[in-house]
Amino acid sequence: MNFELSQDHKVLQSAVRDFVEKEIKPLAIKIDEDHMIPDELVKKMSEMGFLGSYLPEEYGGAGLDMLSYAIVVEEVSKACGSSGVLISAHTSLASGPIYTFGTEEQKKKWLPALNTGEKIGCFLLTEPNAGSDAGGTATTYTRDGDHFVINGSKTFITNGGYLGTGVLLASFDRSLKHKGISAFIVDLQSPGVTILKNENKMGIRGSYTTAFAFDNLRVPVENLLGQEGKGFNIAMDTLNGGRIGIASQALGIAEGAFERALAYSKERKQFDQAICEFQAIQFKLADMWTRIETSKLLTYRAACLKDAKKNYTMESAMCKMHASETATYVTKEAMQIHGGYGYIADYEVERMYRDAKITEIYEGTNEVQRVVISKLLLS
Amino acid sequence: MKLLVCIKQVPDLESRFKPDAAGVWYNETDLAFRMNEYDEYAVEQAVRLREQLGEGCELTVLSIGPDRVVEAIKKSLAMGCDNAAHIQDAAAYSKDPWQIASIISAYAKERNFDIIFTGMQSQDRGSAQVGVIVAELLGIACTTTIVNFDYDNGTITAKRELEGGIKGVVKLKTPALVTCQLGLNVPRYPTLPNIMKAKKKEITAISVAELLKEESLAATTSFHPPAKKGGGIVLEGDIADQVEKVIAILKDKTAVLR
Numbered sequence: 001m002n003f004e005l006s007q008d009h010k011v012l013q014s015a016v017r018d019f020v021e022k023e024i025k026p027l028a029i030k031i032d033e034d035h036m037i038p039d040e041l042v043k044k045m046s047e048m049g050f051l052g053s054y055l056p057e058e059y060g061g062a063g064l065d066m067l068s069y070a071i072v073v074e075e076v077s078k079a080c081g082s083s084g085v086l087i088s089a090h091t092s093l094a095s096g097p098i099y100t101f102g103t104e105e106q107k108k109k110w111l112p113a114l115n116t117g118e119k120i121g122c123f124l125l126t127e128p129n130a131g132s133d134a135g136g137t138a139t140t141y142t143r144d145g146d147h148f149v150i151n152g153s154k155t156f157i158t159n160g161g162y163l164g165t166g167v168l169l170a171s172f173d174r175s176l177k178h179k180g181i182s183a184f185i186v187d188l189q190s191p192g193v194t195i196l197k198n199e200n201k202m203g204i205r206g207s208y209t210t211a212f213a214f215d216n217l218r219v220p221v222e223n224l225l226g227q228e229g230k231g232f233n234i235a236m237d238t239l240n241g242g243r244i245g246i247a248s249q250a251l252g253i254a255e256g257a258f259e260r261a262l263a264y265s266k267e268r269k270q271f272d273q274a275i276c277e278f279q280a281i282q283f284k285l286a287d288m289w290t291r292i293e294t295s296k297l298l299t300y301r302a303a304c305l306k307d308a309k310k311n312y313t314m315e316s317a318m319c320k321m322h323a324s325e326t327a328t329y330v331t332k333e334a335m336q337i338h339g340g341y342g343y344i345a346d347y348e349v350e351r352m353y354r355d356a357k358i359t360e361i362y363e364g365t366n367e368v369q370r371v372v373i374s375k376l377l378l379s
Numbered sequence: 380m381k382l383l384v385c386i387k388q389v390p391d392l393e394s395r396f397k398p399d400a401a402g403v404w405y406n407e408t409d410l411a412f413r414m415n416e417y418d419e420y421a422v423e424q425a426v427r428l429r430e431q432l433g434e435g436c437e438l439t440v441l442s443i444g445p446d447r448v449v450e451a452i453k454k455s456l457a458m459g460c461d462n463a464a465h466i467q468d469a470a471a472y473s474k475d476p477w478q479i480a481s482i483i484s485a486y487a488k489e490r491n492f493d494i495i496f497t498g499m500q501s502q503d504r505g506s507a508q509v510g511v512i513v514a515e516l517l518g519i520a521c522t523t524t525i526v527n528f529d530y531d532n533g534t535i536t537a538k539r540e541l542e543g544g545i546k547g548v549v550k551l552k553t554p555a556l557v558t559c560q561l562g563l564n565v566p567r568y569p570t571l572p573n574i575m576k577a578k579k580k581e582i583t584a585i586s587v588a589e590l591l592k593e594e595s596l597a598a599t600t601s602f603h604p605p606a607k608k609g610g611g612i613v614l615e616g617d618i619a620d621q622v623e624k625v626i627a628i629l630k631d632k633t634a635v636l637r
Contacts, residue, residue, distance in 0.1 A: 008578060011453045014413060015569040049571030062571035072571070 003297070005071075012068050016075040019048055025079040031206035032351050035198075037083055046117025050076065050087050055095055060112035066241075066303040070248040074299075077252025078259070081355030082206030084252055088245030089158040089207075090114070094121020097167050097238045098185060101226040110165055110185055120162035123242075124154040124186070124212065125169045125235055131156075132368050134169070134235055135178035139214065141170040148184065148224070150217040153196070158362070160210025161198045163188040167238070168214075169231045181231035185223045192217035203354030240313055241306065242363050243320035247299040250320075250327035250359035254292050257327075257334035257352040261288070264347075265337055281337060288330045295323035314376045321369035324359035331356040382438040383492040384425040384460065385483055385513075386418040388451040389503045396604040403599050404472050405503075414451040417498025420559040423566040424528050425496045426459035431530070437461050439492075443482055444471040449582065456577035457569030463580065468587035475595040476504075480512030485590040487517060494535065495556040499524050510558035520555040526562045544630065562634045 005013065023044055031037050045051065053069040055061025062068075069091060077084030095114045098106060113119040130136035139152025150170050160166075166186045173180040186193075196211040226234050262285060265276035275281050298319035305312035331353040335342035342349050360366045390396070390410040399406045414422075422440065429438040440455040442448045443466040452463045466482055468474070474482075487495065495514070500507035507523070514521030526546065527538035539547045540560050569577070612628070614621045630636050 007450050007453060008574070010450050011457065011569070011577075012571070012574050014450075015454065015457065015574060019568045047570065048568060053571050057572065057575065063575045064571055068571070 005067075009067060009071060012064070013071050013075065016048075016050075016072050019044075020075050020079045024076060024083055028080040029345060029348065029351070031080055031082050032345075033205075035200070035205045036208075037080075037086060037206045041083070042086070042117060042120070045076075045083065045087065051090055051117040051120075052095065052111075052115025053091065055091075055099055055111060055115050059099070059107055060115035061095075062115075066244065066306045067300060070244055070299055070303040073245050073248035074252040074255070077249040078256035080206065081249060081253045081352065082204045084249040085158060085204055085207045085246075086120070088242065088249050089123065090121040092242035092245040093123030093158075093238055094165055094167055096241050097123075097183065097225060097234055100237065101183070101234050102185070105222070106185060106225070114165055119164035120159050121164055122157050122159040122162070122166045122188075122210075123238065124157055124160075124166045126156045127153060128155050132365055134232060135181070137169055137171045137181050138174060139168075139170040140174065141172055141182065141184075141219075143221075144218070146221050147218045148221060150184070150186075150192075150214045150219060153211070153213045155211045156199070156362070157208075157210045157212060159208055160188070160212060161195065161208030163193070163195070167225060167234075169235055172228070176229075178232035179229055181235070182228045183225040183231040183234045184219050185225050186217065186219055188212075190217060190219075201358075203351070203356070203358055205354075239364055240316050243316040243369075244299065244302050244306065244312075246359055246363040247295070247302070247316070247319040247323040250323040250356065251292065251295045251299055253352050253356050253359070254288075254295065254323070254327040254330040257331040257349050257356075258285075258288050258292055260347070260349055261285070261334035261337040264341075268339075275337070284333045284337060288333050291322075291326040291329060295319065295326040298322055314373055317364075317369040317372040320359075320363060321366045321373070324356070324366060327356035327359050328353075380432050380436040380494075381490065381492045382425050382429060382436065382494050382496070383487060383490075384418075384421050384438065384440050384455065384496040385498075385509070386422060386440060386442045386451055386455060387415045387498070387501045388412045388442065388444060388448040389415045389501055392502055398602045398604065402601055404602050405604070412447055412450070414454055415498050415501050415503075417500060417502070417559055417561070418451075419498075419566040420561065420563040421496040421498050422455045422458050422460065423564045424557075424559055425494075426567070427564070428494070428528075428530055429459060429461070439464060439490075441466065441483065441486060443468050443479060443587065445469045452582060453574075453577055454569055456580045456582075457574045458567055459573070461580065463582040465582055465584045466587050466590060467584055468591075471587070473599075474591075475597045475599075476506045476508035476512060477596045478591060478593050480509045480516060481593040482587060482590045483509070483513045484516035485592070486585070487513070491554075493553045494530070495519075495554075497556065497558050499558045499560045507558070510556055514556040517554070517556075520551040520553075521557070522549045522551055522555070523558040524560040525557050526560050528557065528559075528563065 049062040052061035053064050057063040073084050073088050098110050114121050141148045141150045168184045168186045171180040192215050194213045199209040265281050268275045302312050302315035302319045334349045341347045394410045396405045438460045440460040441464045442452050497510035524540045525537040526540050529536040535551050614624050
């Protein structure tokens with residue numbers, strides 16, 4: 001057993017880290033305040049290959065592996081959780097299913113623009129009345145000649161506001177529940193697509209979270225992803241992989257907050273000594289670091305299992321659940337270590353605290369993760 | 380054209396250094412290593428020249444040291460070097476600049492490089508001798524601490540940094556060696572696709588015993604980590620004075636005002 005990153009992964013980690021330090025970290029406060037990631041930064045991240053890390057080179061990706069992808073999302077999220085989820089949702093939830101379930105023609109048509117960041121990807125599953133219960137999808141489609149016609153609405157769509165390429169789930173017969181659902185690749189610049197709003201959120205404020213209405217959106221039949229009626233399976237497989245991305249995001253947020261708390265505890269003096277000399281602070285740091293390390297082991301392991309083409313359903317659920325709960329815990333403690341300054345935007349840990357919470361909710365709530373894990377334990 | 384760039388992997392200078400068991404160098408345990416900063420400028424400049432010259436130009440990166448230095452080599456390959464030589468030496472840290480330069484010149488002698496790039500100095504040993512000794516051993520032209528570089532038809536035009544902010548321009552015919560200073564360029568980030576491509580580039584491993592025939596001329600006999608730092612520099616005086624002092628420090632210690 002070897003818990004060391006390979007030299008290639010270390011080279012990647014250090015390259016990403018340098019980029020993040022210089023290009024993302026100085027913008028993180030502004031991204032939160034402006035509710036958007038500057039286009040220039042999205043372009044720079046695309047040029048770095050962050051948007052196509054594990055997709056093959058023949059489709060414009062970097063050709064690296066899932067572990068590399070996890071490292072990219074983690075390092076970016078150390079500085080900016082919004083930028084981290086942009087990469088995660090784009091790669092895992094749009095490029096991922098097109099690569100896994102698409103035909104050769106579909107991959108050639110859609111993946112290059114996604115991998116180079118020309119189009120930003122999103123995953124259109126959640127609806128106002130269908131979140132954890134994806135079988136309750138109420139967006140419908142009918143066949144009309146060589147097109148499918150989609151009607152309905154979607155909500156909480158990460159990256160939706162970019163109006164790029166989406167993977168959309170819709171039902172042809174709601175009474176069939178999950179068996180009636182199919183997946184489609186959609187160009188969100190098509191007629192019939194309306195943005196209802198980009199949500200105003202507690203955290204990851206730089207990330208678009210979009211509500212859509214679809215009014216007779218016509219999708220060519222060749223954009224059906226996988227077989228008709230198999231959309232639910234595609235969604236579940238996609239979320240499995242996506243959880244590794246969210247775990248990496250949560251891990252990065254936790255590490256970013258920890259770094260600040262550790263440094264601050266050495267600088268801040270009270271009662272004539274650095275506060276890290278107090279056992280109350282030392283124990284916090286020990287607990288925070290232990291949870292971060294366990295999250296990292298689980299997340300990297302899930303990524304390695306996916307790379308090895310082994311089953312990773314339980315591991316991805318565990319790493320997402322544990323890393324997200326670590327993120328909320330660590331950011332809360334980091335704020336506590338900072339005292340009053342922790343509540344001030346300039347010190348950044350309050351933003352990280354706000355950014356962390358969503359990781360317990362999206363890509364399957366942690367309650368759903370516990371269902372997944374316990375079902376597998378008892379099956 | 381054949382180009383060579385020589386790099387060293389050094390510890391992150393913000394690390395806490397402790398002497399090794401013999402007390403002559405730092406203990407490597409728990410240190411994070413990265414490419415020497417000045418060597419990054421050298422790699423960037425070499426890659427830019429490689430791009431300028433296009434087909435028919437070959438850029439080799441060389442590093443001496445234990446297995447860990449392959450990380451710095453791989454970064455250089457991802458930045459655009461074509462191939463690499465790893466001179467395997469677990470005891471590179473104990474060699475003096477004369478021996479290191481002898482190893483590099485022994486490697487370079489038969490290979491007839493047109494231009495060799497090195498950093499101005501390493502961030503850990505800081506002798507600033509290796510580049511100039513290599514040039515001397517190879518009998519080629521050399522200039523140091525360059526902050527601008529141009530090449531055209533066998534001639535290098537380099538701007539050098541002199542003391543006190545003064546600059547000078549030198550011209551030299553190839554073959555030549557230049558040592559690179561802060562301010563020469565902004566090194567590129569290795570992109571993910573280029574990190575992938577670098578995996579397929581050849582790294583030739585050569586044992587140091589094949590190249591090193593020289594004894595050391597200067598032995599480091601003891602090592603002293605810095606005393607625990609205080610709270611940095613505190614500037615005093617009225618505001619105008621303080622501003623002048625800050626500007627002087629920024630000019631002297633960083634590239635932001637150059």
